[in-house]
Structures are given as structure tokens and as C-alpha cells.
Amino acid sequence: METEATNDYKKAxxxxxxxxxxxxxxxxxxxxPPPISSPMFMGNAYFVVTRAFVKHVMQDREVQKLLEWERDTYSPDENLWATLQRMPSVPGSIPANIKYDESDLQAIARVVKWGYHAGSIKDGAPYDHCTGAYRREVCxxxxxxxxWLLQQHHLFANKFDPExxxxxxxxxxxxxxxxxxxxDMVTDHF
Incomplete structure (x- = not known):
């Protein structure tokens, strides 16, 4: 799942x-402060986890305290799951070290072209501009x-609209x- 250090803007x-x-x-x-000994991370609401992860989240007292603490935060899904993924006690977790940060492009669940990241790949952007339309900075x-989309490894793509x-x-x-x-040869024709 996506899990990166929290930027100052999202800490608020x-x-x-x-x-x-x-x-x-x-x-x-x-x-x-959060009722956990681990640092907070940011990510998104789309992820793939194991049954052991879910069982731990449902039963662990420290995680339950964090869930309760999150009730009055803005968009808790953008930090809760990413933070849990970095807590040593959680099954399948990864260390909190920055070397283990995983961006949305590296995660497997969902691929998005964000408008504020788009530009030209040849100029260093992570992807070219959207050829459809942007809605709330999402392509x-x-x-x-x-x-481009067919070269990605994600399970889902966000978003499409027939209109x-x-x-x-x-x-x-x-x-x-x-x-x-x-x-499989059809993908070679795009």
C-alpha cells in the first residue's frame, strides 16, 4: 500500500x-499526539492487505485506540492505513525508515494521474498530462x-467516465x- 512520510500540509x-x-x-x-509509539504516515484509502492484517486491526488494543483517536481528523483514510502499515506489531508491516516509503505509483491497488504532478516525462514528470479531463486534480x-495505463502494474485505475x-x-x-x-499481443499495438 502507499505509505510515505507525512508532509507538513497534511499533518494539520x-x-x-x-x-x-x-x-x-x-x-x-x-x-x-497520536496514541501510538510509531510515527504517522500518509497514503490513501485504496490498499490490499492480508487476513492477518485485518484480524490484527480488529483486535489490537493499540490500533483500536488509534481508530478512536482518528474520529475527529480530516480524511483519516489518508493516514490511518499507511501508519498501520509501518507499525512493527502489525502483520506484514514494513519499517518506518524513509527507505521503505512507497508512493502511489509503486503501490499495487490503484493508479491515478494527479494533475499537480503531470507534465512531460521527458522533463522529469512522473507521467504526461491527462488526455481526458481533470476533476479535482484527478485525471x-x-x-x-x-x-501509459497498460504499462502500469496496478489492480485498478481511477477514473473513467463515458461522458x-x-x-x-x-x-x-x-x-x-x-x-x-x-x-497478449494487443497491448503492443497501442
Whole structure:
């Protein structure tokens, strides 16, 4: 799963009390430190874990305290799972050292082209601009994104919309059907 050191901008999401009632509003009230001995990390809500991980999360007292502590934070899914992945007591965890940070592009669950990272690969960006459209800085893939997308190792791609580019969806459906039938050569034609 994605798990990286928390940047200063996102630390405020868990350092301050938030009122959560239909909307999320940050207050000026600082929270107590997290009730764990490990540092906090950031990631996202999409991940793949083992049954042992889930069992531990459901039963461990330290994890239960963290879950309760997270109730009044902003977007707890963006730090909770990534933090658990770095806690030594959690099955399948990895060390908290920065050498083990895993970005969204390295994780397996979901691939996203973020607008604020896009540019030109030849100029050092992690990927080229979206050929579909951006919604809240997330690429809604277009047909021109498929060649890049098919080179990724992720289980899911976020996001598609037939109103943005129905051809992208139809092409991807065809590719997946050909792969299912054992015809891998179709990906070489994009």
C-alpha cells in the first residue's frame, strides 16, 4: 500500500480537531499526539492487505485506540492505513525508515494521474498530462492515456467516465477481453 512520510500540509489534518457533521470543518483546537509509539504516515484509502492484517486491526488494543483517536481528523483514510502499515506489531508491516516509503505509483491497488504532478516525462514528470479531463486534480482517462495505463502494474485505475471519453472505456474493454482470451499481443499495438 502507499505509505510515505507525512508532509507538513497534511499533518494539520490530524493535528487539529475537526467537526465532522455532513461537512468537515477544522477548528483551532490542537489534538493530543497520536496514541501510538510509531510515527504517522500518509497514503490513501485504496490498499490490499492480508487476513492477518485485518484480524490484527480488529483486535489490537493499540490500533483500536488509534481508530478512536482518528474520529475527529480530516480524511483519516489518508493516514490511518499507511501508519498501520509501518507499525512493527502489525502483520506484514514494513519499517518506518524513509527507505521503505512507497508512493502511489509503486503501490499495487490503484493508479491515478494527479494533475499537480503531470507534465512531460521527458522533463522529469512522473507521467504526461491527462488526455481526458481533470476533476479535482484527478485525471479522468482518455484514449491517449491507455498506452501509459497498460504499462502500469496496478489492480485498478481511477477514473473513467463515458461522458469524458467513451472510446477509452471501449478500447480498454477490448484489451481486457483479448487478454482474457490469451491474446497478449494487443497491448503492443497501442
Amino acid at each position: 489534518r490530524w493535528q487539529y480537531h475537526h467537526n465532522v457533521n455532513g461537512t468537515v470543518v477544522r477548528t483551532d483546537v490542537k489534538k493530543s 479522468v482517462y482518455g484514449a491517449g492515456d491507455l498506452a 469524458v471519453d467513451d472510446i477509452a472505456i471501449r478500447c480498454l474493454e477490448s484489451v481486457l477481453r483479448f487478454k482474457m482470451l490469451g491474446h
